[in-house]
Amino acid sequence: MTRLLVAAEAEGDIDDILDYLEREAGRATAAAYAERFAAEIQRIADFPGHATSGPALGGETRVGLVYPYLLIYDYSAADEEATLLRVLHGKRDITEQLIRRKPKPR
Numbered sequence: 001m002t003r004l005l006v007a008a009e010a011e012g013d014i015d016d017i018l019d020y021l022e023r024e025a026g027r028a029t030a031a032a033y034a035e036r037f038a039a040e041i042q043r044i045a046d047f048p049g050h051a052t053s054g055p056a057l058g059g060e061t062r063v064g065l066v067y068p069y070l071l072i073y074d075y076s077a078a079d080e081e082a083t084l085l086r087v088l089h090g091k092r093d094i095t096e097q098l099i100r101r102k103p104k105p106r
Helices: 008-025 027-046
Strands: 003-006 061-066 069-076 081-089
Touching: 003 027, 008 027, 008 081, 027 061, 027 069, 027 081
Parallel strands: 003 081
Antiparallel strands: 061 069, 069 081
């Protein structure tokens, strides 16, 4: 089974998105998105290779979708590990610098 790690930046992204949605669209909308994020994160843990690859962001990068948000994660089949890096609005100019990968310990 794949081990799923969630970067602090991804946790912060989700918190910020849900806070924004609650303020702007109401508690029910924020709660619906929280459920959709949780379902996609579980899908990443269960089937990490299912998502579209994002080669422009790095060879191991994959992108899940909770429209209009992108869940950007790295997946290494060899390590049986997936790391959720960021959750960003799809209209953003998403670059490797924005993702801010931390070096892997050796």
